[in-house]
Amino acid sequence: MQKQWWVAAGVAVVVFWFFISIEPVLMPFFISMILAYLGDPLADRLEAMGLSRRLSVSLVFLLLTLIIGLTLLLVVPILGRQLGQLVEALPVVLIWVQSTVVPHIQSLTGMDLSTDIDEIRQAVVDNWKETGSFAAGLLAQASRSGLALIAWIANLALIPVVTFYLLLDWDAIMAKCRASLPRSWEPSLVRLARECDEVLSAFLRGQLIVMLCLGAIYAVGLTLLGVSFGVLIGMLAGLASIVPYLGVIVGISVAGLVAFFQFGDWLILVGVAAVFGFGQFVETVVLQPKLLGDKIGLHPVAVIFAVLAGGQLFGFTGVLLALPVAAMIMVVLRYLHGHYKNSSLYDADRHRLKDEELP
Structure with missing residues (x-):
């Protein structure tokens, strides 16, 4: 039994290393998995109403496409425009703070903050200029690098394709995963x-x-x-x-x-x-x-730590998956904690008394 646990741990380490190695190509597949997971219950309901699986998946896929498309068309341009206005307004806001807010603070505390605010304002202006130059250079580099542009477009194009096929075969994939579990572990793992x-x-x-x-x-x-x-x-x-x-x-x-x-x-x-x-x-x-x-049962501190750790380990993909993975880890930890509370390691005296009561 101990050997089996070592084998399982070794396989888990290899799988983790493999996913870290191919992290740059994982994002479209993870996004597709999330979309398929969100859409599968609705597809199951439509299928229970008498529709075929393919037709149910097609309707759910169309609904997801409409929601995402409308969001991109309606919200993203507004956010982009307001973000640009905010960038332009930042120096003006800092001037207002320096001329209106700082004098009140100085009269109350006696602290001279005008020099510090002026340095902050100048740093913000300089950094925004550098950011704009960097962004322009980055866009120029991306336009010159045809392979990078093609790879980026291909990743975006993969998302709807992978999502559709995952939705179509979601139940079959889950059934095969369950059938592949070791028989002795299957009840606990399913729970x-x-x-x-x-x-x-x-x-x-x-x-x-x-x-x-x-x-x-x-x-x-x-x-x-x-x-x-x-x-x-x-x-x-x-x-x-x-x-x-x-x-x-x-x-x-x-x-x-x-x-x-x-x-x-x-x-x-x-x-x-x-x-x-x-x-x-x-x-x-x-x-x-x-x-x-x-x-959910995730403490706010655990939420912050999960997002930061996910971003540090896997970049944007890690941020995207940080909280779902953290929530599943909490389920496993609660399961292990329950086993620990019932083990002899936690309460040896209770287990000794139980053993003595046995005939």
């Missing part, structure tokens, strides 16, 4: 897989929807108030909501500063607070109970 599926469903189909809904609420509310960069701030606050309370703290801070700089009136801060308060009310009363419940 762990089901718990992981519950956690992943809560995260991928729940937490992402919560984040998008909060981003939409914040963006629409700030836009109706007339706050500049309302869509950008709202969507960033929605994404930051992946860590509990981080989204509302970041969003209300940034939106409050932008709104006060724009209108110069303290009353606008009441409106900003109302927008984020309404978002928190909807999340607490409607979104969290309906979509998440208490299934």
Whole structure:
């Protein structure tokens, strides 16, 4: 039995090393796996209604394509435009801080911050210039490198193709994986897989929807108030909501500063607070109970660590998969913790008494 565990550990190490080695080509396959995982329950429901698997998958694939396409067409141009406006406004904001905010701080504390703010403003301007030059050089290099451009386009083109075929054969792939498990391990591994599926469903189909809904609420509310960069701030606050309370703290801070700089009136801060308060009310009363419940079980510190560790190990692919993988690791750790609490290593006296009670 011990030899089997060593073999399994060796195989796991080899697989991990293999995935690290081919990390640059994994992103389209991981994105396709996530999309297929999200779409499979709907395809199963359509199939249960009497449609063929291919027709069910085709309808789900069409729905996913429409959602992603509309998002790219409607949201991305707005975000790009507001991001450009924000870049242009940063030096002006720093000048306002230097001329309006710093004198008040100096009168209250006696600290001379004008020199520091001027250095910060100059550094921001210089860095944005360097960033623009670097981006232009990068685009020029990409345009000259035909192979890199072709590889990038090919990776994007792979996503819909791989997603469709994974959706089509998802149930068959899962059945083959289950049939390949060692018979003695199969009950425990299947139970762990089901718990992981519950956690992943809560995260991928729940937490992402919560984040998008909060981003939409914040963006629409700030836009109706007339706050500049309302869509950008709202969507960033929605994404930051992946860590509990981080989204509302970041969003209300940034939106409050932008709104006060724009209108110069303290009353606008009441409106900003109302927008984020309404978002928190909807999340607490409607979104969290309906979509998440208490299934994820990831501490906010664990969320931050998982995202940073995933980015350090696998770049953008690691960030994309950090939280789903962390959620599954938590399921396995809870399983191992339960075994540890029932083992002689944790309570030798209890196991000794049990052994003495046996005939």
